[in-house]
Amino acid sequence: MAATVIAQGITIEGDLTADDEVVVQGTLRGKLSSRDRVSIDAGALVEADVTGASLSIGGQVTGNVTASDRVDLVAGGKLVGDVKAARLTIADGASFKGNVDMDV
C-alpha cells in the first residue's frame, strides 16, 4: 500500500510533495514531487511537472518529468513533455512526444 494515493474520481489541483511513494489513479494538476517512487496508473490524468526517484507512467501525463533513477513509460501510457532521467524505457504501445535528457 502506497503512502499517498490519489484515487480514481479524485481531482487535485495544486502542489503535492511527498517523502514516500505516490500513486496517481485520478487527476492531478499542478506539481508533483516525491523522494520515492511515483506511479501514474492507467486511467490517471496528470497535467503537472513530476519529479521522483523513479517514475512509472501508465496513464496520461502532460508535463516535464524528472527522475533521479529511472522513467518507465509502460504500455498504454502517454507522455507529452520532456524527460530527464538516467534511464528510460518506452514500452510497445506507449506514446511519447518530447525531448529526452539522459544527462550524458
Added chain:
Amino acid sequence: MAKPTSRADSSTASAATEAVLGRGAALRGRVQGHGNVRVEGKLEGDVAIDGCFAVAQGGEVVADVQAGSLDVDGALEGDVTVSGAVVVRAGARVVGVVRGATVSVEEGASFSGRIEAEFDMPPELGGKAAR
C-alpha cells in the same frame, strides 16, 4: 445477484479506492471529486468531496472542507460543511465552524469554534415535523 444500484456501487467503489495523503506528504491546493480522502500528512487549501474526509492522528489540515462526512483525529482548521456525520475524536484539535447533520465530540478533543448541527425542532416547539 445484488441489486446494482448506483448508490451501492459508489459506496463499494469509494471504500475500495480511498485516496490517502500519506505521512510525509504535503499538499497545497484543491482536492475535489468522488470517494473518501484520508489525510495523514499536511493539507492546505480546499476540499470538496462527496465521501468521508478523515484527518488521521498526526495529520494537519488548514482548509475549508465540504464532504459527505468527517472524521478528525488530527488537527483541522477551517470552515467545515458536511451533509452527514461529524466525529471529532479524542486526539483531535479543531478550530473553526463545523456544520453537520450530527456532530459528536469525544472526551479529550480540543475544539475551538462553533458547531452547527442540523436537526428538526419538535412540532410542539413550532418547528418542522420530526423525522
